[in-house]
Each structure stands twice: as structure tokens, then as C-alpha cells.
Amino acid sequence: xxxxxxxxxxxxxxxxxxxxxxxxxxxxxxxxxxxxxxxxxxxxxxxxxxxxxxxxxxxxxxxxxxxxxxxxxxxxxxxxxxxxxxxxxxxxxxxxxxxxxxxxxxxxxxxxxxxxxxxxxxxxxxxxxxxxxxxxxxxxxxxxxxxxxxxxxxxxxxxxxxxxxxxxxxxxxxxxxxxxxxxxxxxxxxxxxxxxxxxxxxxxxxxxxxxxxxxxxxxxxxxxxxxxxxxxxxxxxxxxxxxxxxxxxxxxxxxxxxxxxxxxxxxxxxxxxxxxxxxxxxxxxxxxxxxxxxxxxxxxxxxxxxxxxxxxxxxxxxxxxxxxxxxxxxxxxxxxxxxxxx
Numbered sequence: 332x333x334x335x336x337x338x339x340x341x342x343x344x345x346x347x348x349x350x351x352x353x354x355x356x357x358x359x360x361x362x363x364x365x366x367x368x369x370x371x372x373x374x375x376x377x378x379x380x381x382x383x384x385x386x387x388x389x390x391x392x393x394x395x396x397x398x399x400x401x402x403x404x405x406x407x408x409x410x411x412x413x414x415x416x417x418x419x420x421x422x423x424x425x426x427x428x429x430x431x432x433x434x435x436x437x438x439x440x441x442x443x444x445x446x447x448x449x450x451x452x453x454x455x456x457x458x459x460x461x462x463x464x465x466x467x468x469x470x471x472x473x474x475x476x477x478x479x480x481x482x483x484x485x486x487x488x489x490x491x492x493x494x495x496x497x498x499x500x501x502x503x504x505x506x507x508x509x510x511x512x513x514x515x516x517x518x519x520x521x522x523x524x525x526x527x528x529x530x531x532x533x534x535x536x537x538x539x540x541x542x543x544x545x546x547x548x549x550x551x552x553x554x555x556x557x558x559x560x561x562x563x564x565x566x567x568x569x570x571x572x573x574x575x576x577x578x579x580x581x582x583x584x585x586x587x588x589x590x591x592x593x594x595x596x597x598x599x600x601x602x603x604x605x606x607x608x609x610x611x612x613x614x615x616x617x618x619x620x621x622x623x624x625x626x627x628x629x630x631x632x633x634x635x636x637x638x639x640x641x642x643x644x645x646x647x648x649x650x651x652x653x654x655x656x657x658x659x660x661x662x663x664x665x666x667x668x669x670x671x672x673x
Contacts, residue, residue, distance in 0.1 A: 332630040337586070337669040340628060343653055343662040344374050344383040350655040350662055351397035352447055352576060353645035354406070358421045361645075362389070362406055364399040366445065366657060371396050371408055373424050374662065381651065381664050389417060389427050395441070397497075400448035400456065402481060407456060409446035412439045414458065414483065434483035438463065438472065443495040447576070452506055456481055461495035466515045466540050468552055474539050476510065492536040492561060493528075498577040498643070503591060505618070507531060509565075511574035511595060514543055520603045523547050525574040526564035527593070529619055535562045566621050571600035572608030576643030576655070580613075584650025585667045591616060594627065596641040596654060606632055611641050611654055611665075628654065628665065 332340050343361075349368040355361060361374040361383065371390040374383035390396065390408065398409030406420040408430070414437070415430035417423075433456075438444065443461025451457055455478040462474040475491040476499070489508070499510035508530045514523040523543030540549055541556030545563025548556070568574050576596040580589050592615045599609035611628035614621060631639035640658040647653060652665045 332628055332663075334628055334665065335626075337667050338627070339666050339668070340654075340663050341381065341666075343376075343381065343664040344386060345659070345661045346383075346386045347372050347374070347655070347662055348660040349657045350660060351445070351642050351657055352399050353643045353653055353655050353662070354399040354401045355645060355647065356401050356406075356421045357404065359648075360421050360424065361653065361662070362399045362401060362420075363655060363662065364397045364408065366395055366397050369393050369396065371399060371406075373420075375424070381666070383662070387424050389420065389424070390415075390430065395445045397445040398448035400450055402450045402456070405481075407433065407448055407481075409448050409458070411441065411444040411446070412437045414446075414448070414456070416481075432483075433481070434479070436483075445497070447497045447499065449499060450481075451478065451508070452501055453478075454481070455479060457489065457499065457508075459493065459496045459499075461493075462539060465517060466549065466551065468540050489533060490530050490535050490537060492539045492541075494539040497575040498595070500578045500593070502529075502616075503579055503581055509577070509579075509593065511568070511577050512537065512539075512564075513573060514570060515540070515549070516571070516602050518543075518547075518550070519570075520605070521570050524564075524567035524570050525572050527566040527568055527574070527577075527595070527614065528562065529565050536560070537562050537564075565619060566614060566624060568595070568597070568612075568624070569607055571603045573598035573600060574608075575641075576645075578644050578646055580646055580652070582646050582650030582652075585652075588615060589613060594644040594646075594652060596644050598640050598642055598657075599632065599637060606635055606637065609637055609640065611644060628663075631656070
């Protein structure tokens with residue numbers, strides 16, 4: 332793996348098959364969802380040396396439990412049509428309790444049925460409902476981002492026209508929600524691009540299935556739906572890069588120019604003649620203005636052969652960043668020191 336000068340990467344754990352979303356507990360436990368493995372893991376670093384020395388399985392037999400979110404001592408897990416919660420989990424890692432059901436009213440389709448979870452500054456649980464297709468007009472139940480109370484009540488649509496977001500976070504200072512969105516397939520190698528979007532008010536529509544990347548009408552559904560009707564992306568990330576987990580970086584370990592930047596895990600293309608993605612990118616911002624879009628971690632594929640696929644990024648209290656990789660079944664830890672004691 333290759334990083335800019337002064338950055339370093341090491342294995343935090345290589346015992347997390349099909350590792351997906353990462354969530355951090357109050358006491359430092361690293362929770363990790365998974366895809367086909369059906370398990371949720373808890374990693375602990377008892378020595379504080381940046382390497383997980385114990386792995387526990389919190390749950391197993393779940394349907395695509397890729398989303399995990401920690402809130403008020405409890406661990407919330409998505410399982411396609413369901414969201415479950417494990418109460419007071421960090422005190423019960425060795426003997427996890429039976430989960431409680433938050434809701435079982437989410438769509439059951441497996442296509443884009445894996446759900447990234449996050450709690451917002453408003454204390455509500457944000458849950459995406461992806462389009463159940465590559466391209467279709469699925470109606471108001473799909474292709475959106477919703478929120479609900481932690482007990483599963485009071486659902487509300489936050490934004491619509493979102494094909495499939497598997498990463499979102501709130502910008503420090505503005506409190507605005509930013510999210511990645513995966514572009515549709517089967518329009519060629521180079522269009523449409525994945526998107527980085529900013530929600531500036533409740534109820535905005537981001538174009539799917541009528542308009543892609545803000546300026547490309549869909550050949551099947553675009554007629555009568557001009558792109559000018561929809562919110563364009565802040566940044567087009569590239570076609571088929573499969574932009575997934577994203578977080579704002581507010582730590583102090585990385586150089587100052589990374590403060591407030593968005594880190595994005597790009598899972599990588601499966602449907603392009605030459606591979607794209609397979610990297611972790613940094614988007615530096617000035618408010619809502621993009622200053623740069625540059626690699627932070629590359630090397631997950633060489634000569635069109637991939638050995639790793641990054642999924643999520645999670646800043647840690649010490650300013651390091653964890654990166655999950657579902658192909659290698661690993662979590663990496665990115666650190667920075669420039670050789671001058673900084």
C-alpha cells in the first residue's frame with residue numbers, strides 16, 4: 332500500500348472476514364459489520380499499541396449486517412429489512428445479550444439492501460433505502476435517505492433521488508449532512524460518475540433515476556425530467572469507483588490541511604474494462620467548495636488484479652484512521668509522523 336510522505340499503514344486486525352462498516356464504542360471497542368459472513372465483530376486493543384489483540388463475535392446468522400452504529404452505550408445493526416440493537420454492549424462483550432428489535436419494516440430486497448447506519452447530531456438514526464435495481468423508477472418507498480427515533484418510531488424522509496448511499500457524515504461547524512452515492516451501471520466505462528453530495532435542506536432530490544452526476548439525463552427515464560430540477564453533486568468522484576464509507580477528519584495527528592477533509596473509501600469497480608477505485612481518497616474543502624481530491628491510500632490492486640477492497644473509514648480518538656477491507660478480511664490503521672517527532 333502506498334501513502335503520501337509521512338503517512339504509515341499497518342494491520343489493526345486480519346481476523347474480520349468481509350469487514351464492512353466500522354463503529355467506535357465509548358470505551359474504545361471497534362465494532363465491525365460484515366456482508367456475506369453474517370457476523371458482527373468487536374475488536375479490542377487492550378495494550379493500546381494500535382493492534383487489536385482480541386476479536387469477539389457479537390452476533391452471527393444475520394442477513395447482510397454491514398451497518399453498525401453506536402449510540403448511548405448500545406450497538407445498532409442493520410440486517411436488510413430489520414434493525415436490531417444490543418443494549419449496554421461494551422459491558423457485555425463476553426456474553427452479548429439477546430438483541431431487541433428496533434424495526435422490521437424496511438424493504439426486504441437484497442439488491443442495495445445493505446444499510447450503512449449513523450446517528451445524527453439530532454439523536455436520530457439515519458437509514459438509507461437504496462433502489463432495488465441498477466436503474467428503475469421504484470416509487471417513493473426507495474432511493475432515499477430516512478431517519479427515525481432510536482426506538483424505530485417517527486420515520487421521516489431526509490432526501491430522495493439517491494440510488495444507493497453507503498456512507499454519510501455531518502460536517503463539523505455547519506452540521507450539514509454529506510453523503511456518497513453510487514452511479515448506475517451499463518452506460519459505459521466512463522459515465523456516470525459516483526457522487527459526493529451535500530444536503531442543505533430537508534427534502535432535496537438528487538436526481539435518480541432521471542439524472543446522473545448532475546448533468547447526464549438517463550437514456551430511459553430522463554425524458555421530461557431535466558437535470559436542472561435536481562441537486563447536482565458537490566464533486567463527481569469517477570465512474571464505477573464504488574464510493575462507500577466516508578467520514579470527516581477532525582483529528583490532530585494528520586497534517587493541518589487534512590482537518591475538516593472528507594475521507595472516502597472507494598471499494599472499486601467490478602464492471603469496467605480498466606479497474607477504477609480501490610483506494611482511500613481525501614477531499615479537502617473550504618466550506619462547501621472542493622479544494623482538492625487526492626489519494627490517501629492506494630495499492631489495493633496491481634496490474635488489474637485486486638487483493639483488497641476498502642469499505643469504510645473511521646477516525647480514532649488519537650487521530651489515526653481505521654480502514655476496513657472486505658476482500659482481505661482486515662482492518663488497517665493509518666497514522667502520521669514525519670520523522671521529526673510530529
